[in-house]
Amino acid sequence: MVRRQKTPKWLEAARRRGPGEGSADWLARALGRAGVLPRAEAEVALREGRVEVDGRVEREPFAPVRPGQQVRVDGRVCALEAPVLALMFHKPAGPVVHGSDPEGVGTVFERLRAVLPETLSGYEWLAVGRLDRDTTGVLLFTNDERLVRHGTSPQTHLAKRYVARVEGQPAEATLQRLREGLVLEDGPTRPAGARLRAPDVVELTLTEGRHHQVKRMLAEVGHPVLALHREAVGGVVLDVPEGACRLLREEEVREGLGFRA
Template identity: 75%
Template sequence: MARKSRTPKWLEAARKRDAEAMAQGRSDWLMRALGRAGVMPRAEAEAAIRAGRVEVDGQVVTEPFAPVSATQTVRVDGREHSLTASTRVLMFHKPAGPVVHGTDPEGVGTVFERLRAVLPEPLRGYEWLAVGRLDRDTTGLLLFTNDERFVRHGTAPQTHLPKRYVAQVEGQPNASALQRLRDGVELEDGLTRPARAESRASDVVELTLTEGRHHQVKRMLAAVGHPVLTLHREAVGDVVLDVAEGGWRELQEVEVSKALGFRSERESDEAP
């Protein structure tokens, strides 16, 4: 008989605290709120909280999952910080090598380490979340945000946010292969959505997808007989990569709302 999986007690407690916080009209966990507002990344925030360095409304709080709202007074080492946080989104030009994970057992490094190394001091206090993933050997546009809601928007299947890739492949895809990509390819996890497929050179395919399955570009091209040699993502929505490899820039509010179709809480509240 298979053993019944059990939810860890710490996770049960965290979920209970989160539910209680929402019921009381409080907005977030303290550790996460500090990272979202740019006070300090979550790992540093957790250590600071457990060390008794954080006060909420004049009381020392040592529980990282304590509920907190933006209206409360929060101090770290005696200095007051606002928890009011707007959605911020960064463009990063990922080089080949680093992984989109918290750690890299191979020692090459992570995209989070690469990004933090080039950010100015005012932006290093944020907890930057990757919006989706790129494989270790894939280069190009990777978005980061301080807002979990934007991560969900950018990765949710129902959003159908287009992502444009350029792949150098084995062989020379003909018109029939490109049409198969446009119509949808049958993979082990089902038929893919119709895609935009164009030839840029005899062995280079531009492929725009509106879904994000695991290794989808590589699997689609392999399925039509042209395995990928190199892969680069050059656009997400209407945002086109425009920084050098290893570089970054912050997106303007209009890019987030118009080019990526994300509505902030303020915009949602103001909508009729």
């Protein structure tokens, strides 16, 4: 017996959109982006019949909602227009950048929610890229998928600056190899910025974001990483204590990250 693969609900919702609905969004996602309710809470509210669209109770999280439609949650009219917001979070070692952690240490989303101010707690926060479990430093979050795409696209070449403590003491010739680019198992890397901060501490600036790239590059030149920290993304430099967050200013998003909505 051949089992038919179940179509994801998001794809079913996209197929249900009729002509002229290109500007429509999914209801649960729109509520999260606008800061009304985080997506998981929005889905609960929908299932419980607490959400109305143009006076009609809507229970489907993937129902399309278009500009101009009136949405109420618990009887309160909710505006779905929202600015692009971004957060800087200082990730500690341990939590993963996933929705759940099978090892039980926790996720960055749980850590972020624990320190969010109340004014930002209604948003659905999306991670802009990833950091390994043991990597610390700046991790960006946003309420807008477009900023996620901008920050993670190979075409953007958004610089990311790392500081790695390594085995051994890299020589200048080794740093030059990193600057010129290496050939890894998944192809050649782009040229990188590389300099020493201390005899066994390398500052490495990349303009691409391949899987475990810093660790693989330094292992390739004979200096495996012992500890890794990301201190800047674009022009946004980490300036909050470990485990804390802050909202980025509009100019930091526009100029520091090079994103214009």
